[in-house]
Amino acid sequence: xxxxxxxxxxxxxxxxxxxxxxxxxxxxxxxxxxxxxxxxxxxxxxxxxxxxxxxxxxxxxxxxxxxxxxxxxxxxxxxxxxxxxxxxxxxxxxxxxxxxxxxxxxxxxxxxxxxxxxxxxxxxxxxxxxxxxxxxxxxxxxxxxxxxxxxxxxxxxxxxxxxxxxxxxxxxxxxxxxxxxxxxxxxxxxxxxxxxxxxxxxxxxxxxxxxxxxxxxxxxxxxxxxxxxxxxxxxxxxxxxxxxxxxxxxxxxxxxxxxxxxxxxxxxxxxxxxxxxxxxxxxxxxxxxxxxxxxxxxxxxxxxxxxxxxxxxxxxxxxxxxxxxxxxxxxxxxxxxxxxxxxxxxxxxxxxxxxxxxxxxxxxxxxxxxxxxxxxxxxxxxxxxxxxxxxxxxxxxxxxxxxxxxxxxxxxxxxxxxxxxxxxxxxxxxxxxxxx
Numbered sequence: 274x275x276x277x278x279x280x281x282x283x284x285x286x287x288x289x290x291x292x293x294x295x296x297x298x299x300x301x302x303x304x305x306x307x308x309x310x311x312x313x314x315x316x317x318x319x320x321x322x323x324x325x326x327x328x329x330x331x332x333x334x335x336x337x338x339x340x341x342x343x344x345x346x347x348x349x350x351x352x353x354x355x356x357x358x359x360x361x362x363x364x365x366x367x368x369x370x371x372x373x374x375x376x377x378x379x380x381x382x383x384x385x386x387x388x389x390x391x392x393x394x395x396x397x398x399x400x401x402x403x404x405x406x407x408x409x410x411x412x413x414x415x416x417x418x419x420x421x422x423x424x425x426x427x428x429x430x431x432x433x434x435x436x437x438x439x440x441x442x443x444x445x446x447x448x449x450x451x452x453x454x455x456x457x458x459x460x461x462x463x464x465x466x467x468x469x470x471x472x473x474x475x476x477x478x479x480x481x482x483x484x485x486x487x488x489x490x491x492x493x494x495x496x497x498x499x500x501x502x503x504x505x506x507x508x509x510x511x512x513x514x515x516x517x518x519x520x521x522x523x524x525x526x527x528x529x530x531x532x533x534x535x536x537x538x539x540x541x542x543x544x545x546x547x548x549x550x551x552x553x554x555x556x557x558x559x560x561x562x563x564x565x566x567x568x569x570x571x572x573x574x575x576x577x578x579x580x581x582x583x584x585x586x587x588x589x590x591x592x593x594x595x596x597x598x599x600x601x602x603x604x605x606x607x608x609x610x611x612x613x614x615x616x617x618x619x620x621x622x623x624x625x626x627x628x629x630x631x632x633x634x635x636x637x638x639x640x641x642x643x644x645x646x647x648x649x650x651x652x653x654x655x656x657x658x659x660x661x662x663x664x665x666x667x668x669x670x671x672x673x674x675x676x677x678x679x680x681x682x683x684x685x686x687x688x689x690x691x692x693x694x695x696x697x698x699x700x701x702x703x704x705x706x707x708x709x
């Protein structure tokens with residue numbers, strides 16, 4: 274973070290200093306007292322299960338709602354103050370800000386775009402994309418940072434508008450409107466209404482990057498005064514000559530305005546092509562040349578564990594660990610990848626599917642639907658983990674331990690196993706257990 278004294282910080286956020294006002298913060302802001310940042314700012318949040326103020330004694334400086342043993346800027350609401358501080362830093366550094374939202378594909382697209390922009394940009398770590406994660410990312414900006422890449426998530430109407438007030442984007446992309454979080458929003462139409470807030474926040478000088486292949490996203494062109502640049506098979510930025518290698522990695526030709534350049538992705542799954550095209554469109558909107566973008570996409574390497582990570586056991590069992598999260602659309606994409614991989618191998622395809630959460634009343638029907646997709650695609654074995662996932666069909670097992678036991682008894686060399694479920698279900702332990 275750019276250096277700031279507690280006196281100046283208090284003036285920015287409307288707080289009072291308890292301790293030495295000359296204390297200078299020049300390290301990152303953070304929430305976890307177990308991982309302090311040298312010279313950093315500990316943001317003390319009083320939550321339902323823990324109160325950060327009780328763990329602030331060893332911090333260099335604190336932003337909280339009451340005094341602590343460390344020098345503290347006291348405010349009424351630390352979360353609001355954190356956002357104000359982040360906006361102050363964004364305004365002072367003035368980077369080109371890229372914002373990405375969508376029901377799926379956000380994290381991968383964000384990582385691909387960061388790879389294209391290069392090491393000088395600041396990007397969201399992991400998927401810290403909420404009202405705390407976005408300001409924390411902004412506070413990592415340095416005086417010389419030219420580009421800021423933000424993944425933005427929404428759990429309701431108004432969330433993205435609020436995040437865009439913290440960090441107004443110049444380039445904003447909406448990847449997809451799907452079923453993720455439909456239980457929280459209430460309907461796909463409300464999901465679309467919320468996602469569209471991102472492009473509504475753009476100034477006329479900005480660029481809205483929209484998925485031409487998703488009708489709900491394409492319709493958002495009417496909700497922005499910015500220039501619109503689309504991506505997709507029918508988009509301004511498109512692709513052709515798609516081929517997959519034996520590990521499911523895509524090669525294709527990226528095309529825009531009569532120019533083209535070859536790309537060979539190191540990520541598994543044909544669905545990654547659309548994510549790469551979205552990242553390319555955002556980089557093109559910022560003036561990067563197509564050939565440079567294609568080369569950077571080809572050089573990019575997967576960073577997130579349990580996101581389409583391919584592992585092979587010594588005996589030849591292949592495991593596709595995509596257990597980081599799950600919604601109906603991402604499960605369908607993962608099943609397509611499983612079938613693509615299995616087509617080149619001698620054994621069976623096995624889909625281990627855990628619960629997809631946050632679907633509300635649509636949960637049972639959504640699980641049944643992805644089960645039907647698996648069977649129609651020709652998946653040989655379907656394992657449904659946990660009672661909430663049992664409508665998927667196939668072999669029902671009680672939990673992840675039962676799933677691992679079943680798999681150890683029934684799969685072997687030549688088989689290809691997909692492991693997919695919502696993060697909270699913890700199926701990464703199943704993938705690790707199989708490979709271990």
